[in-house]
Amino acid sequence: MGRPLPHGVPGVPRQPEGIVRSPDQTLLEAQRLLDDGMPFHAHEVLEDAWKTAPEASRALWKGLAQLAVGVTHAARGNTTGAVSLLRRGADHIEPYRGEPAHGVDITGLLRWARGHAAALEAGADQLPAPHLRGDG
Known part of the structure; x- marks a missing residue:
């Protein structure tokens, strides 16, 4: 469920870092990981895109990575962190609303985040995975 494990307990290996993927490959891999309940791993994939993206799209990838970290915080029971990252991520992707940014459903993600x-602040304890391209 995304909860931290005690020291010495085997866990799921981290995603390899520094992999350069196309935007399409990044979105497909991140969505697969989100759908598989691995939002922190999805964050790592999106973070690779953020670090290597041209300046014009860096905030998009940063915002998507922050949304994935928001899901991670929610799974770990950190409501304050989840709410903060969901809002911060939404703020970063909002400027791309009018652009077809690699097929990312900006409007849907803004509504989702x-x-x-707000639901988490009101006491909800479930946070479904976002659909990056709005196809779910």
């Missing part, structure tokens, strides 16, 4: 941030 802000709606779930």
